[in-house]
Amino acid sequence: MVSRMVDRFRELQQRLAEVIEHYETPEFRALDGNMATAFQAICRHVPRNANEARTMAAFFLDLIESNDAGDNIHIIRHVRAIVVDCIEGDRPAMEIAYGAGI
Numbered sequence: 001m002v003s004r005m006v007d008r009f010r011e012l013q014q015r016l017a018e019v020i021e022h023y024e025t026p027e028f029r030a031l032d033g034n035m036a037t038a039f040q041a042i043c044r045h046v047p048r049n050a051n052e053a054r055t056m057a058a059f060f061l062d063l064i065e066s067n068d069a070g071d072n073i074h075i076i077r078h079v080r081a082i083v084v085d086c087i088e089g090d091r092p093a094m095e096i097a098y099g100a101g102i
Helices: 002-018 026-044 050-066 073-089
Strands: none
Touching: 002 026, 002 050, 050 073
8 A cells, every 4th residue: 555655646746846947836836746745655654564564664765865954853753653563563572592591
């Protein structure tokens, strides 16, 4: 599910790049609004499994890498939340070796 949202965002991003020189047109504004909506949907999505978490983290890291505006703090927070939640939710059971003194 989240991979479709990411694909949709990237599609909108490409279309927006194609009309960037016409930034005051209704088409540009509509695309910009659709991108914002798609981005917010991705941000609100709670990963249901490790694959979705990886997809979201990769998406956010790609955005950070390609963004030169220096406003990455909110994206970094999303990545931290995904990583922390996945680590907390997917901790392996402790192995008891050699009876561990029991």
